[in-house]
Amino acid sequence: QQPVQSPQAVILREGEDAVINCSSSKALYSVHWYRQKHGEAPVFLMILLKGGEQKGHDKISASFNEKKQQSSLYLTASQLSYSGTYFCGTESMNTGFQKLVFGTGTRLLVSP
């Protein structure tokens, strides 16, 4: 069963903030975030491991709530280059380690 991402799509003006959520019904070991620009391959952003950690990378950060099996990706002061589709991938004890189940994606458009 795929994790649920919300929202499905979001439109921002440059400089605005956005939050993308990823929710699973399974007990998770890790959550991975990827961004795919139009016509390109998905690119890794970050991994969050069981333990409820938060990670940051430039103006993009993420959190993992182990109790709720939820992760959120925070995009701060968005730039045009942030446009693309964001996928979360979850790794759980049920599906086996090293295998990811991806959500259906969140399309983000940043306009000038």
Added chain:
Amino acid sequence: DVKVTQSSRYLVKRTGEKVFLECVQDMDHENMFWYRQDPGLGLRLIYFSYDVKMKEKGDIPEGYSVSREKKERFSLILESASTNQTSMYLCASSSRLDNEQFFGPGTRLTVL
């Protein structure tokens, strides 16, 4: 510069044909994956290999098989292509240590 390459960017085949999609990685990764990507469905795992000659079914293995005879190469085989296998196929690889997945550029397969 790390790389995952796929044999074709675009492929057109006829129903019933046997189709081979090839993927090569130069990072000495243990894990290799085949996904298909369809609009609104995200990335769905077809097969996964964690070592040479080892394979595991993903979420949608029906109609597909795989082969991994060498560590750097992972092949996806459509034994008898059908129109519902028209899709974008993405290959990825990762190290067993951190499971950050590196994706190839994808093969857009059309089955007529």
